[in-house]
Amino acid sequence: MIRCVGVVYIGSGNNVPPMNYIDETGNWTGFDLDLSAAIAERLGVKLERVVVNNKTRISFLANGTVDMVVSNLSHTRSREEQIDYAEPPYLWTGKIAYARKGEFENLADLAGKKIAVDQGSNAYIAIQQEIEKVNGEEPDILTFQSNAECFLALKQGKVDAFTQDSVIIAGVAGKEGVEYEPIGGIYSPGLYGIGVPPNDSKWRDEISFILQDLMKDGTYDEIYDKWFGEDGKFPLQPCAKPVLPKEAFGEKQLYIWPD
Amino acid sequence: MKLFINYEFDWQKILSGQYLEWILQGIRISLSLMLISSMLASVLGVLLTFGLLSKHRLVRSGSSLFIELCRNIPTLIWLLFFYYVFPELFSEPVKTMLNSSQAINYWAAIAGLSISSSGYIAEIIRGGILGVSREQISAAHTLGHSQWEIWKFIILPQAIRICYPPFVSRLIHNMKNSSLALALSVHEIVWATQQIESLTFRGIEAAIIATIFFLTINYVFSRLALLLEKKFLINNNKKIKKVKDVGGYL
Numbered sequence: 001m002i003r004c005v006g007v008v009y010i011g012s013g014n015n016v017p018p019m020n021y022i023d024e025t026g027n028w029t030g031f032d033l034d035l036s037a038a039i040a041e042r043l044g045v046k047l048e049r050v051v052v053n054n055k056t057r058i059s060f061l062a063n064g065t066v067d068m069v070v071s072n073l074s075h076t077r078s079r080e081e082q083i084d085y086a087e088p089p090y091l092w093t094g095k096i097a098y099a100r101k102g103e104f105e106n107l108a109d110l111a112g113k114k115i116a117v118d119q120g121s122n123a124y125i126a127i128q129q130e131i132e133k134v135n136g137e138e139p140d141i142l143t144f145q146s147n148a149e150c151f152l153a154l155k156q157g158k159v160d161a162f163t164q165d166s167v168i169i170a171g172v173a174g175k176e177g178v179e180y181e182p183i184g185g186i187y188s189p190g191l192y193g194i195g196v197p198p199n200d201s202k203w204r205d206e207i208s209f210i211l212q213d214l215m216k217d218g219t220y221d222e223i224y225d226k227w228f229g230e231d232g233k234f235p236l237q238p239c240a241k242p243v244l245p246k247e248a249f250g251e252k253q254l255y256i257w258p259d
Numbered sequence: 260m261k262l263f264i265n266y267e268f269d270w271q272k273i274l275s276g277q278y279l280e281w282i283l284q285g286i287r288i289s290l291s292l293m294l295i296s297s298m299l300a301s302v303l304g305v306l307l308t309f310g311l312l313s314k315h316r317l318v319r320s321g322s323s324l325f326i327e328l329c330r331n332i333p334t335l336i337w338l339l340f341f342y343y344v345f346p347e348l349f350s351e352p353v354k355t356m357l358n359s360s361q362a363i364n365y366w367a368a369i370a371g372l373s374i375s376s377s378g379y380i381a382e383i384i385r386g387g388i389l390g391v392s393r394e395q396i397s398a399a400h401t402l403g404h405s406q407w408e409i410w411k412f413i414i415l416p417q418a419i420r421i422c423y424p425p426f427v428s429r430l431i432h433n434m435k436n437s438s439l440a441l442a443l444s445v446h447e448i449v450w451a452t453q454q455i456e457s458l459t460f461r462g463i464e465a466a467i468i469a470t471i472f473f474l475t476i477n478y479v480f481s482r483l484a485l486l487l488e489k490k491f492l493i494n495n496n497k498k499i500k501k502v503k504d505v506g507g508y509l
Contacts, residue, residue, distance in 0.1 A: 054457060055453055055456055055457045055462070056462075058460045059456070059460060059463075062460065078458070078459075078460070079460070082460045119453060119454065119457060120453075120457035121457075124457070124458070125458070140361075142364070142444040143444050143450070143454065144442075144444060145441075145442050152343060156343065156346065156347070156358050157355060157358040157359055158358050158359070158363065
């Protein structure tokens with residue numbers, strides 16, 4: 001599709017800071033936006049952005065509305081059945097359950113409680129499975145249309161906890177996060193990947209190669225440092241780059257296909 | 260962009276187990292939202308009309324201000340207002356009670372939908388009442404009919420006939436608006452279809468189910484309304500004629 005029109009349609013969300021959001025000055029920005037802009041530049045075609053949300057990002061890929069989705073898209077089995085992913089994933093993340101300080105000690109305490117999730121996020125299934133593991137009572141899950149609404153519901157006491165990818169919670173809670181804390185540790189580890197339409201391996205390879213080129217020549221690191229580095233807008237500790245084991249390959253080596 | 264969608268339907272998946280349960284629950288909740296909010300909106304609308312026609316200036320301007328607020332604020336904002344802002348207007352014990360209540364999202368949706376529609380309904384009824392010719396009313400006064408008789412035999416039968424069609428349209432509009440409740444995590448039919456889409460990615464099937472539901476409900480409702488109109492409002496017409504015959508002047 002890109003070949004004939006010279007335009008690449010890239011889908012990203014706009015309410016998931018710091019991955020993709022509208023900043024105070026009204027600009028559509030975020031890690032996903034920077035990464036996809038770099039990819040479009042390498043493709044050498046015009047970039048046309050398409051707004052997607054958690055519910056449309058898969059169907060837009062499946063029906064060909066967009067050529068790729070760069071929108072905090074975790075790689076999951078159920079999504080893999082519908083679409084394909086470029087390799088490698090570009091960020092690892094895990095989910096946390098977030099609640100008022102001192103209210104809960106670990107995830108098991110959330111059994112039977114009210115929990116907010118962003119509709120369309122796989123946190124919906126993940127938190128239930130996590131609580132099922134400890135044989136807890138099924139939680140009452142409220143779904144909202146954005147992460148900001150989830151956090152507002154938590155602040156107002158409409159829910160007991162809010163669960164989402166840790167990087168997103170950091171972005172949404174921002175400075176107000178001081179009164180809240182993650183309950184227990186990170187659960188349901190995941191990797192953000194670039195979604196591409198199913199059954200088009202040529203296109204998928206093209207994107208994979210470009211992504212790996214960006215990782216090889218340092219463009220990816222630049223974008224990462226801008227957002228999540230020590231002096232970035234949302235410093236992440238520990239580093240969220242999907243790196244190879246340090247003992248074998250040294251510090252922060254990304255996995256790139258050999259020639 | 261591909262213009263033609265090559266899509267294979269998979270109904271089996273979404274019409275079974277948890278998903279079917281969500282759909283059935285969604286239909287139940289949607290129907291109750293539609294029914295309760297339409298009734299409340301109608302009652303509130305009638306009260307507001309009385310307010311508009313009141314002898315007291317304060318009541319009149321109060322009602323008119325309220326109607327403007329109802330009509331000029333988007334329905335979704337009303338829903339979000341009742342869910343997020345309304346509890347904050349109270350002080351501590353009530354606030355926490357409201358916020359932690361299990362059903363606040365459902366009742367916030369009912370309140371938002373009813374308020375939003377009531378302003379329109381009040382205006383529709385007022386329009387119906389004003390649509391009755393002033394000459395008829397003056398004539399009836401001259402003939403010595405009481406206020407009550409004038410309302411019962413002259414204003415109401417004609418006003419109802421005038422405002423019935425737009426009133427039915429407004430209720431249909433309100434029934435469609437009920438889907439906005441999904442923003443408050445009310446598990447109505449569109450919530451169910453969105454949830455199914457986000458878990459199975461079968462968005463088209465899910466949307467088709469919601470569409471069929473709304474089409475059916477609203478079609479049946481508007482047909483019923485038309486039947487009622489034919490059966491009762493045309494009879495009312497005859498009644499007016501009878502009054503005319505008796506009065507001779509009307």
